[in-house]
Amino acid sequence: MANSWATLGVDLHLEPAGSSGLRRGLTDALRDAVRTGRLAPGTRLPSSRSLAADLGIARNTVAEAYADLVAEGWLTARQGSGTQVAMGVPPTSFGQRGTGGVPPAGTAPRRREPGRPAYSLVPGSPDLASFPRTEWLKAARRALATAPFDALGYGDPRGRPELRTALAGYLARARGVRADPDSILITAGFSHALRILGALLGARGVRTVAVESYGLDVHWGLLRSAGLATPALPYDELGTDTGALSDEGAVLVTPAHQFPMGMPLHPDRRTAVVEWARRTGGLVLEDDYDGEFRYDRQPVGALQGLDPGRVVYLGTASKSLAPGLRLGWMVLPPSLAQEAAEAKGRVDTCGVLDQLTLAEFLTSGAYDRHVRSARLRYRRRRDALAAAVADRAPEVRVTGIAAGLHAVLRLPPGTEQSVIQAATWQGLALHGLAFHRHEQALAEPLDALVVGYGTPPDSAWAGALEALCRVLP
Ligand SMILES: Cc1ncc(COP(=O)(O)O)c(C=O)c1O
Numbered sequence: 001m002a003n004s005w006a007t008l009g010v011d012l013h014l015e016p017a018g019s020s021g022l023r024r025g026l027t028d029a030l031r032d033a034v035r036t037g038r039l040a041p042g043t044r045l046p047s048s049r050s051l052a053a054d055l056g057i058a059r060n061t062v063a064e065a066y067a068d069l070v071a072e073g074w075l076t077a078r079q080g081s082g083t084q085v086a087m088g089v090p091p092t093s094f095g096q097r098g099t100g101g102v103p104p105a106g107t108a109p110r111r112r113e114p115g116r117p118a119y120s121l122v123p124g125s126p127d128l129a130s131f132p133r134t135e136w137l138k139a140a141r142r143a144l145a146t147a148p149f150d151a152l153g154y155g156d157p158r159g160r161p162e163l164r165t166a167l168a169g170y171l172a173r174a175r176g177v178r179a180d181p182d183s184i185l186i187t188a189g190f191s192h193a194l195r196i197l198g199a200l201l202g203a204r205g206v207r208t209v210a211v212e213s214y215g216l217d218v219h220w221g222l223l224r225s226a227g228l229a230t231p232a233l234p235y236d237e238l239g240t241d242t243g244a245l246s247d248e249g250a251v252l253v254t255p256a257h258q259f260p261m262g263m264p265l266h267p268d269r270r271t272a273v274v275e276w277a278r279r280t281g282g283l284v285l286e287d288d289y290d291g292e293f294r295y296d297r298q299p300v301g302a303l304q305g306l307d308p309g310r311v312v313y314l315g316t317a318s319k320s321l322a323p324g325l326r327l328g329w330m331v332l333p334p335s336l337a338q339e340a341a342e343a344k345g346r347v348d349t350c351g352v353l354d355q356l357t358l359a360e361f362l363t364s365g366a367y368d369r370h371v372r373s374a375r376l377r378y379r380r381r382r383d384a385l386a387a388a389v390a391d392r393a394p395e396v397r398v399t400g401i402a403a404g405l406h407a408v409l410r411l412p413p414g415t416e417q418s419v420i421q422a423a424t425w426q427g428l429a430l431h432g433l434a435f436h437r438h439e440q441a442l443a444e445p446l447d448a449l450v451v452g453y454g455t456p457p458d459s460a461w462a463g464a465l466e467a468l469c470r471v472l473p
Contacts, residue, residue, distance in 0.1 A: 022057055026065040034074045034085050034459070043085045045075070073129040073457030086459065087118070118427035119464035123260060123406035123452030124323075130377065130458070131322050135366045136357065142364075143356035151352055158341045159186025159329075160352060162359040167329050170362050171315065175291050176301030178308045183337040188326040188350050190289060190316040194219055194252075197285060197312065198226030200336070200343045206249030209285070212240045213441035214261050214433070219252070219287075232438035238266040242273035250283040251276075255303040256291045260436050260450040262400015262408055264300040274303070277310035283333075284311040290319040292371045294403040295379045309333045317358065319405060319454075320371055326350065327358055378405055381453045381461060388465055393472035405454025408433065415473050416447040428467040 033039045046054070048062040055062070066083050069075040077083045151160065158164065164181035171177035187193040201209065209228050211220055213235035220230045233251070234241040239258055242265070245251055251273065255265040265273070277284050286303045294300070304313035313331040321327075327350060332340050361367045385407060386398045397410040411419060416432040423430040433448035456464045 023061045023064050023068075026055075026057070026061060027068045030065060030069055031072070031074055031459075034069075039085045041085050041087045044081075045083045045085070047082065071129060071131075071133060073459040117424070117429040119460055119467050120429040120455050121451045121453065121464055121468060122429050122431050122455060123450050125452065125455045126319050126322065126374065126405060127377065127454055127457055128322055128324075130374065132366065132370045135370065136321075136361065139360040139364060139366060140353065140357040143360040144353060147352075147356055151356065154346060155349070155352060157344055157346050157349060158182075158184065158337075159350065160355040160359065163355045163362075164329075166359040166362040167315075170367070171302070171313070171331065174368075175288065175299070175313075175315075176305040177313050177331055178305055179313075179331045180334065183332045183334050185330045185332060185337070185340050185344060186350055186355055187328045187330060187344070189318055189323065189328040190287060190314050191219065191222060191328075192326070192348075193314050193328050193330045194222045194285070195226070196330075196340060196343045197250075198223050198228060200340055201250055201283070202226045202228060203339075203343070204249075206283075208248040208250075210245060210248040210251040211438065212253060212258065213438050213443055214436050215252075215254070215259055215438065216436065220438070223252070232440045232442070235261075235441065235443045238269065239263050240265060240269065242269045242276065245273065245276045245280075245282070247280065248282060250285055252285045252287060253303075254287045254289065256288055256300045257294075257403045258400075259287070259289065260400070260406060260408060260433070262402070262404060262406070264403075265303070270303055270306070274306045274310065277307065282310075283336075286311050286313050288313060288315050290404045291315070292320050293375055293378060293405060295375070295382065296402050299403070304331060309335070312336070320367070320374070325354060325358075327354060377458075378454050382407065385451065385453050385465060385468075388469050389472065392469040396472050406450055406452045409449040409451055409472070411447040411449065412473055413447055416449070419449065419471050419473065422471040423467070426467045426471055428464065428471065430468070430471075 030039070045051070045066070048059050048066060052059040052062045066075060066077065070077050070083070074086055075083050076086045161181060163186055164184040167184055168179040168181045171179050185193070185196070187196065207229060209223050209230055210233050211223075211230045213232045223230050231248070234244050239261065240253060242251070242253070253265065253273065255270060257264060273284055276282060284303065288302055291299055291302065302313055304311040308331070310333065312333065314328065316328040317325050318328070330340065382401050386401060389396050389398050389409065395412055398407050399410055400406075400408040416434060420430050420432050431450045431452075433446055433450055436450060437445065451468065
């Protein structure tokens with residue numbers, strides 16, 4: 001079918017029929033119109049009723065196509081102002097959606113809303129527009145339909161047994177974690193788990209938790225708010241030097257993928273940290289925030305597998321699914337499981353329906369399928385980022401890209417702040433490495449950007465990459 005609509009002053013030729021069905025055809029046609037600039041940012045689209053009448057198709061088909069494009073970030077829908085083309089969408093002639101095409105030099109600058117960055121490459125978030133809504137809904141429906149009525153009570157402070165059992169199986173298979181469902185505690189993300197551990201360690205008389213020279217200030221802050229000191233371990237070309245541990249009561253590390261530098265903990269230092277824990281009775285807190293996303297070879301297995309009696313394994317759905325779910329998990333040494341459950345308490349729990357949904361998502365195989373397709377998407381973006389930087393800014397070295405959703409771009413000395421400032425003027429939000437550096441870090445400061453290439457929706461990826469290339473020295 002070929003048709004056009006002239007409602008609300010918009011005259012647009014659409015060919016929504018294709019072998020894959022009307023809804024898909026209309027979605028593709030509209031996406032294409034936005035991507036190529038035929039529908040400019042801010043354009044108000046006709047109501048689903050009038051577009052359906054114009055095209056001679058069912059209203060639901062139009063409503064569903066609009067909903068798909070809102071979820072992907074191409075359109076926005078607001079009560080009272082209808083459906084519009086999103087402001088952050090650049091008209092672009094390069095790169096296929098989701099393929100991470102490399103932008104050519106010299107593309108015209110894009111318009112942006114004043115005051116608010118049009119693009120973000122800040123690390124810390126997956127592509128929220130690709131959250132598997134349909135699969136999640138299916139899992140939620142099945143979970144609710146089959147949940148026993150008593151699942152809706154206050155329940156076990158450790159979390160739903162269905163989820164703890166599903167996680168024990170998944171973590172053993174995918175991450176090499178040795179887990180018994182009884183030693184797993186469900187939390188509202190990693191941060192919640194860290195708060196619980198801070199309280200538990202403080203109550204046990206621990207005063208100091210060593211952390212890495214590079215990391216997240218907000219996590220160190222959670223430990224400090226429990227009264228713990230958080231000195232930094234040295235960092236060198238092999239990564240975090242765990243050989244420098246002495247009488248601290250615990251250490252917080254990111255062994256599979258150092259955040260943000262991006263390398264795995266060196267094998268000698270993996271052994272060193274476990275030996276330190278055995279020798280001193282210390283505890284290793286293993287932050288496995290994005291262990292699923294490794295691109296060039298098998299993921300590095302969890303450190304916890306080396307000594308489940310001395311390592312607390314911490315995982316989260318924030319990178320693999322979405323931070324808004326606020327779902328995380330701890331696998332505790334059996335001797336600490338009861339104490340941790342008490343530190344968490346009965347009140348401070350996570351919603352049962354989301355826990356049951358995640359359990360269903362894991363056991364049905366939907367989680368594996370989602371991670372596999374997300375891995376492909378992020379891998380393409382990573383390759384496009386590396387290719388674009390090599391082409392447009394050969395002075396800049398891209399590092400830490402074997403895994404995860406971010407890369408570290410090493411800049412010429414003394415340029416980090418000016419690049420970030422230039423990015424702000426271009427409407428691009430960026431983080432420099434200085435933002436992630438511990439105030440007591442001993443190593444020479446490096447000028448670098450921490451680029452969260454997983455963050456933008458597909459619709460904004462090419463524009464974000466182009467904006468980045470423009471500001472690189
Ligand atoms: C290093 C690191 N650890 C853990 C997390 C996850 O934290 P949460 O589960 O509280 O969202 C993140 C998310 O940005 C992270 O970057």
